[in-house]
Amino acid sequence: MTDDRSDALAERFRPRASEPMAEMFDEVSGRYDLLNRVLSLGQDTAWRRAMWREVPEEARAVLDVCTGSGVSLPGLRRPGRLLVGIDVSLRMLELAADEQRATGWAPRLACADAFRLPLRDACLDAITVAFGVRNLRPHDDALAELARVLKPGGRLVVLEATAPAPGWTAPLHRFYLERIVPAAGRLSDDPSAYHYLSRSVLAFGAGAEFEAALAAAGFVIARRRSFLMGATRLWTARRFGAGQNAAVSPSAVQDARPGSTGRPGAGGAVEEEWRAWGIVQALLSAGLASTLIYAGWLMGKSGGDLPLPGWSRGAAWILIGGGALAFGVRTVALVVRLLSGRPRS
Numbered sequence: 001m002t003d004d005r006s007d008a009l010a011e012r013f014r015p016r017a018s019e020p021m022a023e024m025f026d027e028v029s030g031r032y033d034l035l036n037r038v039l040s041l042g043q044d045t046a047w048r049r050a051m052w053r054e055v056p057e058e059a060r061a062v063l064d065v066c067t068g069s070g071v072s073l074p075g076l077r078r079p080g081r082l083l084v085g086i087d088v089s090l091r092m093l094e095l096a097a098d099e100q101r102a103t104g105w106a107p108r109l110a111c112a113d114a115f116r117l118p119l120r121d122a123c124l125d126a127i128t129v130a131f132g133v134r135n136l137r138p139h140d141d142a143l144a145e146l147a148r149v150l151k152p153g154g155r156l157v158v159l160e161a162t163a164p165a166p167g168w169t170a171p172l173h174r175f176y177l178e179r180i181v182p183a184a185g186r187l188s189d190d191p192s193a194y195h196y197l198s199r200s201v202l203a204f205g206a207g208a209e210f211e212a213a214l215a216a217a218g219f220v221i222a223r224r225r226s227f228l229m230g231a232t233r234l235w236t237a238r239r240f241g242a243g244q245n246a247a248v249s250p251s252a253v254q255d256a257r258p259g260s261t262g263r264p265g266a267g268g269a270v271e272e273e274w275r276a277w278g279i280v281q282a283l284l285s286a287g288l289a290s291t292l293i294y295a296g297w298l299m300g301k302s303g304g305d306l307p308l309p310g311w312s313r314g315a316a317w318i319l320i321g322g323g324a325l326a327f328g329v330r331t332v333a334l335v336v337r338l339l340s341g342r343p344r345s
Helices: 002-013 018-028 032-039 044-053 090-101 139-149 170-187 192-204 208-216 266-305 310-340
Strands: 061-065 082-087 108-111 124-130 150-161 219-227 232-239
Touching (some): 044 124, 044 150, 044 219, 139 150, 139 208, 150 192, 150 208, 170 192, 208 219, 266 310
Parallel strands (some): 061 082, 061 124
């Protein structure tokens, strides 16, 4: 069994391993999204929402690569926009079709290899890839193919799980990837897929090599963000063609065209205000949880000295314990949201 798993892992890591990847995702498709939600601590939707915001509203033709079960597709829908999702896993695409059919919307889906996209040159305004680019090895070849189908100036938005960066959280992050992720994979139909997930994230690195591959493929990074202390990263890049200056980062140039974003720094001020308010809520929630825990300790210490009948004492324990648990959970949720980045839209 161990040899079989090692062979499967080796096959998945070989260059352009489209067939082994298709087989793996076909196998895990049933619980894949559920386990993603659990392993991301419920934050994957917020991260995808951040990815959606990076796609220009005026983009008329958008491709979602490694679309899987189509989780990213609803947020990319716009009136008049051509939206296409591709994946090597036919089973995943069938789930995507079933899910969207229930909403009355039928996206265009294609079972295709990201290294040989069935699209003509320079036909897309934007491409998104959520938690899939690390599976496209070698990255140089995959990014070259994405650049081929993007128009000059087109936008590439990549959301990806990354390996621990140097810092005080690195040991915890590594423990999570090496121990928790494979253990959670036991709930899957193919536990070896989650050993692959862990190793593929560690092999992908913290992002420096990927950024070098972006530059080599003709992309200039316009924006980069990290979530959950660097466990997930988001890159927004533009493809530059002939006649365009790739030496100037778009983030250094203010867009003053009609319909562009407002005054510089407005978004940052809103985010700072949201973060300050989130910190206040987290501190208040933590304080209430601590107070209730202390009250429970005092009540337990007093024993039978409190003049409370039996039913009142039981009700008090339920209120104190339930309140402490509720405010404790809320504190954790607020902290996770603060570490994840932007406010919910």
